Structure formats: C-alpha cells, structure tokens
Amino acid sequence: xxxxxxxxxxxxxxxxxxxxxxxxxxxxxxxxxxxxxxxxxxxxxxxxxxxxxxxxxxxxxxxxxxxxxxxxxxxxxxxxxxxxxxxxxxxxxxxxxxxxxxxxxxxxxxxxxxxxxxxxxxxxxxxxxxxxxxxxxxxxxxxxxxxxxxxxxxxxxxxxxxxxxxxxxxxxxxxxxxxxxxxxxxxxxxxxxxxxxxxxxxxxxxxxxxxxxxxxxxxxxxxxxxxxxxxxxxxxxxxxxxxxxxxxxxxxxxxxxxxxxxxxxxxxxxxxxxxxxxxxxxxxxxxxxxxxxxxxxxxxxxxxxxxxxxxxxxxxxxxxxxxxxxxxxxxxxxxxxxxxxxxxxxxxxxxxxxxxxxxxxxxxxxxxxxxxx
Numbered sequence: 001x002x003x004x005x006x007x008x009x010x011x012x013x014x015x016x017x018x019x020x021x022x023x024x025x026x027x028x029x030x031x032x033x034x035x036x037x038x039x040x041x042x043x044x045x046x047x048x049x050x051x052x053x054x055x056x057x058x059x060x061x062x063x064x065x066x067x068x069x070x071x072x073x074x075x076x077x078x079x080x081x082x083x084x085x086x087x088x089x090x091x092x093x094x095x096x097x098x099x100x101x102x103x104x105x106x107x108x109x110x111x112x113x114x115x116x117x118x119x120x121x122x123x124x125x126x127x128x129x130x131x132x133x134x135x136x137x138x139x140x141x142x143x144x145x146x147x148x149x150x151x152x153x154x155x156x157x158x159x160x161x162x163x164x165x166x167x168x169x170x171x172x173x174x175x176x177x178x179x180x181x182x183x184x185x186x187x188x189x190x191x192x193x194x195x196x197x198x199x200x201x202x203x204x205x206x207x208x209x210x211x212x213x214x215x216x217x218x219x220x221x222x223x224x225x226x227x228x229x230x231x232x233x234x235x236x237x238x239x240x241x242x243x244x245x246x247x248x249x250x251x252x253x254x255x256x257x258x259x260x261x262x263x264x265x266x267x268x269x270x271x272x273x274x275x276x277x278x279x280x281x282x283x284x285x286x287x288x289x290x291x292x293x294x295x296x297x298x299x300x301x302x303x304x305x306x307x308x309x310x311x312x313x314x315x316x317x318x319x320x321x322x323x324x325x326x327x328x329x330x331x332x333x334x335x336x337x338x339x340x341x342x343x344x345x346x347x348x349x350x351x352x353x354x355x356x357x358x359x360x361x362x363x364x365x366x367x368x369x370x371x372x373x
Contacts, residue, residue, distance in 0.1 A: 094138060298319070
C-alpha cells in the first residue's frame with residue numbers, strides 16, 4: 001500500500017506541481033523508501049556528496065550568492081530522493097506500470113488534458129507519459145493500442161497548448177515506433193548530443209555562428225547567448241570541478257549579441273539557468289561528474305547492448321526534455337526525470353526482470369543476461 005501511494009504521487013499532473021509541492025512529493029517518497037528499505041545504497045552516497053558540495057559552496061561564496069544555493073541545489077536533491085524510492089521499489093514499480101489497466105491511462109490522460117486547459121501555456125512531459133513509455137518497453141500486450149492512445153493524447157495536448165513540446169515528443173515517439181531506425185544511427189545521434197554538450201558554448205563563440213543561429217528563433221537565440229555567457233566564466237578549475245552552487249549561471253558583462261535582463265541583470269544571472277540541464281550539470285559539477293552522469297543515468301553503456309526500440313524512445317524523450325525544459329534545473333520537474341532514469345536503468349536489472357516475469361510473461365529479457373530485445 002505504501003509503495004502504491006508513492007507511484008500514485010508520481011502520476012500527479014505536473015502542470016499543477018509547484019517547486020514546494022515537488023519538494024513535498026520528494027520528501028514523502030524518500031520517507032517511504034526508508035520504511036521500505038533502510039539499508040544504504042549508492043544513491044544515499046550521492047545525496048551525501050551533494051550535501052557536501054552545497055555546504056562547501058556556502059562557505060566559498062558571498063552572502064548574496066548564498067541566498068541562491070537552495071534554488072540551485074534543490075532540484076538535484078529532489079531527483080535523488082525520488083530516485084531512491086524508485087530504486088528500492090523497482091520490482092513493484094515495474095509491476096505497477098505494466099499492470100495498470102489501459103482505461104486508467106486513458107482517464108489520467110483526460111485529467112492531464114483538463115489540467116492543461118486550466119494552466120494554459122505550461123506543458124512538460126509528466127509522469128503519465130513516462131509511465132506509458134516504460135510500459136511500451138516492457139509489455140508487448142496491447143502495445144499498439146497504448147501507442148495510439150499516447151499519440152492521440154500528445155496531439156490533443158499540442159492542439160490546446162501554445163508549446164511545441166507535445167508535438168516534438170509525438171514526432172520522436174512516432175518516428176522510432178513506426179520507422180524503427182537502425183540502432184547504430186540512433187546510438188550515434190544520442191551519443192553525439194551528449195559529447196557535444198560541454199562544447200556548445202565554445203561552438204557558439206565561433207565567428208559567424210552566433211549571428212547565423214540568432215536569426216532562427218528569439219527563444220533559441222537567448223539560449224545560445226546563455227551558453228556563451230556560462231562558458232566564458234569557466235577556467236580549468238571549473239572545467240574539472242564545476243562552479244558549485246550560488247555562483248551565477250553566466251557573466252552579466254560578457255559581450256552578448258543583444259542586451260536582455262536574463263543575460264545582464266545580477267538577480268537573473270543568479271536565478272535563471274541556461275535551460276539546458278545537461279550543460280548545467282557540466283557547469284555545476286565539472287566534466288568528470290558530467291561523464292559519470294551520462295554513463296550511469298543517461299544509459300550510455302546500455303545503448304551498446306540494448307536493441308529494443310522502445311528503450312531508445314524513452315531515452316530520446318528524456319534527452320529532449322533535458323535540453324528544452326530543464327528537467328534538472330527546475331525543482332518542480334526533477335522528480336519526473338527520476339522516472340525517466342528508473343525506466344532506463346531498472347527495467348534492465350536482472351533481479352527486476354526475474355521478479356516481474358511471473359506477472360508479465362512477455363517482459364523482454366536482458367542481453368547480458370542478454371538484454372532488452
């Protein structure tokens with residue numbers, strides 16, 4: 001019952017979640033995880049390291065910057081606390097996702113659409129969409145029907161939203177599901193994005209590139225300038241160890257192509273991220289941590305052995321979400337990224353596969369055992 005309560009909390013419509021609400025969800029799930037299993041895991045170690053970085057940042061920045069440490073680090077704490085819950089409940093989590101009746105997915109989709117009509121502009125991929133993609137990956141039964149439901153839902157969401165996100169996600173899912181691109185092509189594209197991310201600020205400063213890109217879209221243009229301003233603050237120490245918390249996201253005095261409060265005003269350069277969570281992980285923690293994050297949480301090693309197209313579908317949507325909706329820069333969204341990671345990691349765990357096999361006889365097996373096929 002405790003675990004099921006936690007799973008239902010993850011299905012709460014993300015459009016109604018506030019930063020404080022997301023923190024509340026994370027604390028409840030963390031408490032539930034301790035009731036389920038109090039033994040220390042590597043996630044507990046990461047939480048302690050994160051707390052140490054936050055404490056060190058507190059000692060090394062001025063009093064003004066200290067006021068931003070909570071907002072800079074909060075999303076990472078939420079991510080790890082929710083991930084701990086999903087880690088200790090991973091077998092039951094897969095069972096819940098896979099056995100939830102399809103009409104429940106449909107009813108929840110209707111609720112999400114009604115919420116979207118209420119909140120208007122805001123739309124980000126929420127727990128329902130990630131649950132549906134995980135189910136597509138681990139259960140063959142009624143797979144085409146669930147895919148059709150998910151596509152209709154996303155297209156309806158696009159019709160009532162002013163954002164292009166639901167259409168982009170629908171295209172990603174549709175192309176992978178229907179066209180089934182070659183695995184080597186998807187692996188190359190996925191890994192290329194991860195590899196190029198730390199270099200993006202330098203690329204944007206190449207003569208002629210900023211001017212060419214800035215004319216494409218106003219929203220994109222300011223994001224390019226954000227990456228340039230952030231990169232300009234990074235010396236060797238920052239490249240290796242990161243900038244820590246409390247420091248500004250970019251230099252307000254950098255020679256930007258245009259002036260904007262988000263680029264030039266002290267409060268906003270401390271408060272608003274570059275809206276690219278992968279880049280900001282590199283920026284805050286340095287290159288070694290960024291590499292470790294990609295290997296562990298972005299499934300880079302799994303890509304070398306997994307052939308199931310639905311796994312790629314999940315991870316490409318996660319990658320897109322980190323790039324455009326800042327899922328690890330926003331406290332109100334980072335718990336959703338925990339579900340992405342759970343789907344990418346725990347569906348491949350031999351123990352989880354074995355535990356669900358009696359309930360889900362059609363769940364794919366692991367290749368190393370031999371993987372998701």
